[in-house]
Amino acid sequence: MSLPKLDKPTFEMTIPSQKKAVRFRPFLVKEEKILLVAQQGETERDIIYAIKQVLMNCVLDQTFDVDKLTTFDLEYMFLKLRAKSVNNIIEVSYRDVEDDKVYDFEIDLDTIEVKYPETEISNKITVSDTVGIIMKYPSVTILDNIPENATSTDIVDYLIRSCIESIYDEETVYPIEDQPEEEVTEFLDSIDIESFNKVRAFLDNLPKLYHKLEYTNSLDHVRTIELENLRDFFTWG
16 A cells, blocks of 8 residues: 655745746755755855755746756745745854854844845946947856866956856847857956956846844944855755
C-alpha cells in the first residue's frame, strides 16, 4: 500500500524586475538539505547555485527561468520563499563597534522590499554624438564565468562587461554577447572618463534589498544598521 501524498499550499509573489506574478510552494526537507550542503561549502557561488536550485524546484510557473532573474530578484524571491517555508520572523544579532555589546533584533521578512534608487539612473549612456552603451541589471549567472585566479581589476572589468547589454552607433546595435571579449575591453578602455563614470554610477545604484535597524547602545548613542543582501538578514537554517 502506498504512503499518503501530502498536499502543499501555494502562494504568489512578484518578480521585481519583471513585474510578473508567479505561484510557488514552500520549500521542503529536500530543499533544505540543498541549502545546508551549500552552507557547508561556504562559497558565494555554492550558495547562489543552491538558491537557484531551490527556486527552480518551488516556483510552479512553467515559463519560469531562474537564469533570467537579476541578482536582486533572486535575493528577494528567496526571502519571500523562506518566509513562507520556515518563518517570516527571523532573529539577528549584531555586535556594536562602539561598546562591543551584542544587540538582538527581530525582522519580519514579509516587510522586506527591493529598494530602487531615489534618482533614476538611465541605462542609456551616451559616449559620443553617434555612439552609446545600453546597460542592464546583473544577471544571476554573473558568478558563472568569473575567470579563475582573477585579480580585483579583472573582476571589476568582468562585472562591468556583464552589465552591458549592447553598444550602438548611428547604423547598428551590437549585442555584447556577440562581441569578442578583447574588442569590448578595447572599447571600454577607449571611452572618456565622464562616460565611464556614468557606467560606474549605474552599477553603484542598482536596486537592492533594504532594511534599516535603529537602536540606542549602552553609551546612549543612536545607532543604525543597514541590511542590503541575504547574508545581512539571516543564517541559512
